[in-house]
Amino acid sequence: MAVKRQPLLRKVLLHAGLVPFLLFALFPFYHMTLTSLKTDSEMYDLAAVPLLIREGPTLQHYAYLLWETAFITWTKNSLMVTAIATSVSVVIGTIAAYALARLKFVGVGAFGTGIFVTYLVPTSLLFLPLAQVVHWLGLADSKWALVVTYPTFLVPFCTWLLMGYFRTVPKEVEECAMVDGATRLQALWRIVLPMAIPGLVCAVLFAFTLSWNEFIYALTFTSSSEEITASVGVTSELIRGDIYFWGALMAGAILGSVPIVILYVFFLDYYVSGLTAGAVK
Amino acid sequence: MAIGNVRVEPAAARTGLRVRELLDHERFLGPAFVTPALLLLVLLVAYPFGMAVWFALTNSFIGRPGEFIGLQNFITLWSSDSFRQTFQNAFVFTSIAVVFKVVLGIALALLLNEQLWFKRMIRGAVLLPWVIPTALSTLGWWWMFNSLYSVVNWTGIAMGIMDPPGPNWLGQRYYAMAAVIVVNVWRGLPFFAITILAGLVSIPKELYEASEADGAGPTARFWHITLPLLKPVLAVVVLFSTIFTFSDFNIVYVLTQGGPINSTHLFATLSRQVGLESGQIGQGAAISLYLFPVLAMVVWVQLKFVRKHQY
Numbered sequence: 001m002a003v004k005r006q007p008l009l010r011k012v013l014l015h016a017g018l019v020p021f022l023l024f025a026l027f028p029f030y031h032m033t034l035t036s037l038k039t040d041s042e043m044y045d046l047a048a049v050p051l052l053i054r055e056g057p058t059l060q061h062y063a064y065l066l067w068e069t070a071f072i073t074w075t076k077n078s079l080m081v082t083a084i085a086t087s088v089s090v091v092i093g094t095i096a097a098y099a100l101a102r103l104k105f106v107g108v109g110a111f112g113t114g115i116f117v118t119y120l121v122p123t124s125l126l127f128l129p130l131a132q133v134v135h136w137l138g139l140a141d142s143k144w145a146l147v148v149t150y151p152t153f154l155v156p157f158c159t160w161l162l163m164g165y166f167r168t169v170p171k172e173v174e175e176c177a178m179v180d181g182a183t184r185l186q187a188l189w190r191i192v193l194p195m196a197i198p199g200l201v202c203a204v205l206f207a208f209t210l211s212w213n214e215f216i217y218a219l220t221f222t223s224s225s226e227e228i229t230a231s232v233g234v235t236s237e238l239i240r241g242d243i244y245f246w247g248a249l250m251a252g253a254i255l256g257s258v259p260i261v262i263l264y265v266f267f268l269d270y271y272v273s274g275l276t277a278g279a280v281k
Numbered sequence: 282m283a284i285g286n287v288r289v290e291p292a293a294a295r296t297g298l299r300v301r302e303l304l305d306h307e308r309f310l311g312p313a314f315v316t317p318a319l320l321l322l323v324l325l326v327a328y329p330f331g332m333a334v335w336f337a338l339t340n341s342f343i344g345r346p347g348e349f350i351g352l353q354n355f356i357t358l359w360s361s362d363s364f365r366q367t368f369q370n371a372f373v374f375t376s377i378a379v380v381f382k383v384v385l386g387i388a389l390a391l392l393l394n395e396q397l398w399f400k401r402m403i404r405g406a407v408l409l410p411w412v413i414p415t416a417l418s419t420l421g422w423w424w425m426f427n428s429l430y431s432v433v434n435w436t437g438i439a440m441g442i443m444d445p446p447g448p449n450w451l452g453q454r455y456y457a458m459a460a461v462i463v464v465n466v467w468r469g470l471p472f473f474a475i476t477i478l479a480g481l482v483s484i485p486k487e488l489y490e491a492s493e494a495d496g497a498g499p500t501a502r503f504w505h506i507t508l509p510l511l512k513p514v515l516a517v518v519v520l521f522s523t524i525f526t527f528s529d530f531n532i533v534y535v536l537t538q539g540g541p542i543n544s545t546h547l548f549a550t551l552s553r554q555v556g557l558e559s560g561q562i563g564q565g566a567a568i569s570l571y572l573f574p575v576l577a578m579v580v581w582v583q584l585k586f587v588r589k590h591q592y
Contacts, residue, residue, distance in 0.1 A: 014395050018403060021389050024467060025407050031432055032421035043430070050432045096318040105311030111319065117580050118326050120521075122528035124549030125572045128556045128565050129332035133325065152325045155318050184310060213414040215531045216549070220557065231416040235535055246424055253417040264412050268405050271412065275472065276479035 036061050036250035043246060061247030062255070065238075070225045071252060074233035077143050078212060079259070081229060085150035086207040092151065093158025093203060098188060100159065101166035102174075112163075119156035126152075127220045134221050145221040146229070150211045157210065158203045161274065165199025166192065202274035205267050209260055230256040336566035343560040354567035364568065367539075367546040371571075373458065374547060375527045378465045379519060385466065386473025386518070387511070391503075393474060394481045404475070411471035419535040422464045426450035426536070454544035457537050461545050464532045469525075473518055480514030481507070516586070520579045528572050548572050 031050075035043060037057040042048050065071045099105070100112050130149055131140075139145035169192050177187040193200070218229045225237060234252035238245050264271060337354055341347030358364040389407065397403055410418060425432050434447030450460045488506050497505065530549035533539060539546035539554065546554075548571050556565015 011396065011398075014392060014397065018389075018392050018397075021385075021392070022403070022406055025410055025471070028418060028421045028425060028467070029409065029413075031425060032418075035424060046429070050430065050435050092317045092321065095314040099311045099314035103307040103311035103314070105308040108311060108315075111315055113584065114322065115318070116583075118322050120524055120576060120580055120583075121326060121330075122524060122549075122572060122576070124528045124530045124552070125569050125576070126326065126329045126333065128552065128562060128569060129329035129336060130325070131557070132332065132562075133329055149325060151321055155321055159318060184307075209412055213412075213416075215414070215416040215534075216553075219534075220553070231414050235416050235420060246427075249420055250424065253420045256417045257413045260412055260414065264405070264409070268401065268408075271408060272404060272475060275408070275411075275475050 032250045032253055036247055036254055038247065040247060061245075061251040064245070065248045065251045065255065069233075069237060069248070071230070071233060071255070073226060074228055074230045074237075075256070077227060078229040078231070078256075081143050081146045081150065082208055082211045084147045085154060085211045086204060088147075089151045089154035089158050089207050090200070090203050093155050093207075094162055094193075094200070096155070097159045097162035098166055098192070101163045102171075102192075115156050115159050118152070119160050121153075123153060123214070123216050127216050130217070131220050140221070141223050141227055143222060143227045143229070146211075146214075146218055149217050149221065150214060153214075154207045154211060158207055161203050161206065162196065162199050165196045165202075169195045198270070198273070201267070202270050205263060205270055206274050208263065212260055333566045333570060336563050337570050339563045341561075341563040343557070343562050347563050350563075354564050358564065358567060363543045363546065363551065366543045367548060367551045367568075368571070370458070370543075370545060371527060371547050374462060374465070374529075374545075375523060378462050378469070378526050379522055381462070381466045382469050382473045382522060383515065383519060385470055386477050389470065389474040390477035390481055391507075393478050407474060408471045410468050415468055415531040416535055418468070419464055419532050422460070422467075423451075423536055426460050428452055451537055452541055454541055457541055457545050461533055461536055464536060465526060465529060468532070469522060473522070476518050477511065477514060480511050484510045517583075520583055524576055524579050527575050 034051070034053060037059070038053055039055050039058050039060070042053070042055040048054060096111075096115070100108060100115070130152075134140055134145040134149065137145070137148065139148065173195070174187045174191055177191045178184060182190065213231070214229075215231050215235075218232045219236070222228045222232065225233070228236070230252075234249065234256050238249050238252060336347070338349055338351060339347030340350050340353070393400075393404065393407070424430070428449045428451065431447065431450060433450070434443060434445075437443035437447055438445050448456045450456045484507065488510075489502060492502050492506060527547075528549055529547055530553070533545055533547050533550045534553075537545045539550045543551075548568055552565045552568035554565075555568060556562045
């Protein structure tokens with residue numbers, strides 16, 4: 001095996017093989033960032049090299065986005081919806097997952113299957129009737145409609161993810177606590193939950209990401225500028241007729257991703273482990 | 282799984298037993314813990330699903346209750362060009378995108394499974410397209426495929442691969458479909474790569490050492506060890522991805538709005554256009570229900586084969 005005798009060459013070749021994949025993954029972000037920092041005259045100059053900035057970076061598109069549009073409101077809406085939907089869903093998902101992983105009661109098997117099935121139901125299957133439900137609830141064109149509907153995909157997801165984590169906590173630990181006189185709730189609160197903290201962090205991160213990234217419900221259930229989320233605002237409010245504000249669009253796409261990127265940088269390993277634990281959507 | 286131990290002590294419900302003690306009994310605590318999730322799923326998933334079926338059987342318009350018309354919507358759809366086109370698109374889009382994601386995902390996972398410099402950073406970069414809001418990153422692709430300022434075409438021309446001015450990506454039907462597939466592969470590849478990587482890591486090293494001792498080359502090892510042992514992981518990934526690719530909305534909505542001339546419409550985008558923009562909510566619901574057979578099939582396969590030993 002000639003290759004084995006040259007581990008360095010092999011390693012270099014491996015990295016060379018990764019280059020196309022990395023370019024594919026990262027180039028769109030590079031290009032978006034670059035475009036958002038270009039002056040309009042350079043952006044629309046057909047003779048210019050699109051891969052570089054020649055006329056100096058400008059923050060004019062960011063300024064336009066922040067001060068001339070309702071971007072800050074959209075971001076606040078996104079944050080509010082995401083924060084409430086995530087907290088509610090993680091709590092509901094945690095107790096449901098604990099029941100599924102640990103408790104014996106009538107119908108536990110059927111409920112587990114039900115959770116699994118709803119976990120697979122795509123949001124694009126239900127948005128039409130849910131729009132009607134939202135209307136009946138008096139939440140049409142309100143961000144609260146999103147707070148109410150996002151748990152429908154977050155709860156099955158969190159339950160599924162946490163069930164796996166709860167199963168890894170040895171039963172004996174909990175039983176010991178209960179033999180020592182703790183009630184089941186105390187054992188859950190003091191023993192099981194602390195041991196499942198990595199799973200809880202994962203659930204919070206994924207629920208946050210899923211609801212921040214959600215698009216079809218937000219697009220369908222909200223429409224006025226005071227109620228929409230960042231994704232909807234950037235994709236629909238920055239296009240007026242046939243005029244596209246490309247610089248501002250790219251700036252909006254970048255800024256709208258910032259909260260997720262921050263979480264991602266700090267919790268990369270959780271994302272990787274959560275993904276392999278069955279995080280799918 | 283756990284239906285054996287009911288009705289042991291009906292007296293547990295006796296008055297005077299405090300709620301706290303009651304909650305210590307699994308058969309009370311269990312239902313109490315699943316009630317919130319159950320309520321949510323019944324009211325906001327099962328019930329709307331029932332409504333979707335009902336809408337699909339009526340001629341409802343937005344704001345006007347419809348009358349029952351049986352399967353008329355499903356029949357009418359087949360006489361509509363845009364629906365037949367969408368039906369075809371959905372299968373073309375899903376099959377091509379999933380095949381690319383599987384092949385590239387295995388290749389990328391094999392590379393990531395090696396000893397690498399900056400391993401963590403590379404993984405982070407590879408996973409990035411998957412965590413960024415799809416609607417927003419698709420805006421970037423929209424700009425990259427712009428008819429006048431496309432950086433893809435600029436690069437292609439500069440490298441001599443394309444004749445100027447290059448394809449009008451979003452304005453010609455096959456190119457538009459290709460563009461939508463590229464973005465879907467871009468966004469879904471990380472999920473495949475990272476999940477398959479987890480499958481690779483779990484293959485025992487001894488198997489490779491043994492086969493190497495028997496004189497098997499890298500290709501033989503891949504076909505006879507890696508691929509067969511990856512099968513369960515691949516099955517799960519492909520099934521999940523099939524559902525979510527088939528029901529994709531964001532990419533098509535942002536990139537092409539289903540155009541040009543319906544050539545990239547998927548069930549989700551057409552159902553929105555018919556159900557909300559034209560207000561024919563009955564027909565829109567019928568279109569979105571075409572997602573259901575695929576969902577049902579995937580669920581069935583999962584429950585029957587993949588998770589057979591778990592529940």
